[in-house]
C-alpha cells in the first residue's frame with residue numbers, strides 16, 4: 001500500500017527551475033512537495049555561466065544571497081563580460097556593464113553546477129517545502145476530481161502525492177512535459193552541447209570575461225571557454241542538432257580539433273589538462289513560444305524550452321520562470337482556479353511578456369550567424385571603432401537597443417562607415 005500525501009503544489013525537479021519555484025512558493029507561504037531523482041550535490045552538464053538574470057532572481061529572493069555568493073571565492077567567480085570571437089578570429093569585448101564604477105559587484109558569475117545547484121538546494125528547507133531526493137517520478141496520473149497524482153519510490157516505500165497543480169521543472173526530456181503536453185521539440189529548436197573541465201588554460205581575461213568563439217564549422221553554434229574558480233576553465237561546444245544530423249558531425253572530434261589545431265585557440269591549451277571526462281547534454285531552445293501551461297500544470301526552465309537560442313543561457317531563464325510560476329500559483333491558490341485558461345493568463349502571459357521579445361531577438365541573431373561575412377564585418381569595424389564597440393555592449397544589456405540587430409539600417413551604417 002503506497003503512502004499517500006495531499007498538498008497544494010507538486011514540483012518535479014529541483015534544478016534552478018524547481019528550486020526557483022520552491023523558494024518563491026515558500027516566500028508566499030504555499031505548502032508544496034518538491035521531488036528530484038538525484039541526490040544533491042549532483043552535477044548537470046553545462047557551461048556554468050550565470051548571467052544578470054540569475055543574479056536578479058537571487059537578489060529578489062534574498063538580498064544577502066549574492067553577497068554570500070561573491071564571498072565564496074573558491075566556488076563562485078565574478079564575471080564582467082563576454083568576448084565574442086567572429087568566424088575570422090577577430091574579437092569583440094562586451095562588458096556586461098559598460099558604465100561600471102570601481103568596486104561595483106559583477107553582474108554575472110561562473111560556478112560549477114555541482115556547487116550552484118546544491119547552493120540553491122540548501123535554500124529549500126522551510127515549513128512549507130517537503131523535499132524528496134533519490135525519488136524518480138515514474139507516473140503522473142490525472143484524477144477525475146481534477147487533481148494530479150505523482151508516484152515514486154523512496155527506498156522500499158511507494159509514495160503517491162496528490163495536488164491540484166504540478167510544476168514540471170524536470171529539465172530536457174522530462175516526464176511532465178511528455179505526459180501533460182506531448183512531445184513538442186522540433187529538431188530546429190534543439191542544440192547539443194559538450195562540456196569538459198580543463199586546468200591550465202592560458203590567456204583568460206583579467207575580469208573573467210566568458211569567451212564565445214563562433215568557429216565557421218560550428219555556426220550558428222560556438223566553441224566556448226569560461227573561466228572558473230580555482231584556475232579551471234569550462235570548455236565546450238554547442239551546435240544545432242539538425243546540423244549534426246545533416247552534416248554527420250562528430251561533435252567531440254570538432255571540440256578536440258579546435259583545442260589542438262585552431263590557431264587562435266590551440267596555443268592557449270599547450271599546457272592545459274582535461275580533468276574530467278567530456279560529457280554531453282541537450283539544450284531545448286526557445287525559438288517558438290510554446291504553451292507552458294494547461295489544466296493543472298505549469299512547465300518551467302528546460303521543460304518549457306526556454307534556453308536562449310543565441311547565447312545558450314538557460315539557468316537565468318529557468319530561475320526566472322520558476323519565480324513567475326510561483327507568482328502564478330499564488331493567484332491560482334487564492335482564486336482556487338487550476339484550469340488551462342486561468343493558468344495561461346497567470347503564467348504564460350507574464351512569462352512571455354518578460355522573455356518573449358528576448359527569445360525572438362536571440363532567434364534572429366542566431367539566424368544572422370548563417371552569414372559569417374556579416375559577423376566578420378561587425379567584428380572588424382568594432383575593433384577599429386570604440387564607439388561601435390560600446391554600442392554593441394549596450395545592445396547586450398538594453399533590449400530596446402538590441403532591436404537594432406534586426407534592422408538592415410544598422411548593418412548599412414557599419415558597411416558604409418557612418
Ligand SMILES: Cc1cc2nc3c(=O)[nH]c(=O)nc-3n(C[C@H](O)[C@H](O)[C@H](O)COP(=O)(O)OP(=O)(O)OC[C@H]3O[C@@H](n4cnc5c(N)ncnc54)[C@H](O)[C@@H]3O)c2cc1C
Nearest residue numbers: 013015016017037047048049137170171193301302314315
Ligand atoms: C552543454 C551545455 C552547456 C550549457 N551552458 C549554459 C551556460 O553556460 N549558462 C546557462 O545559463 N545555461 C547553460 N546551459 C543550459 C542549462 O544547463 C539549462 O538551461 C538549465 O540547467 C535548466 O535548468 P532546469 O532546472 O530547467 O533543468 P535541470 O537543471 O536539468 O534540472 C532538472 C532536474 O529534474 C530532475 N528530474 C528529471 N526527471 C525527473 C524525474 N522523472 N523525477 C524526479 N526528478 C527528475 C533532474 O534530476 C534535475 O535535477 C547549458 C546546457 C548544456 C547542455
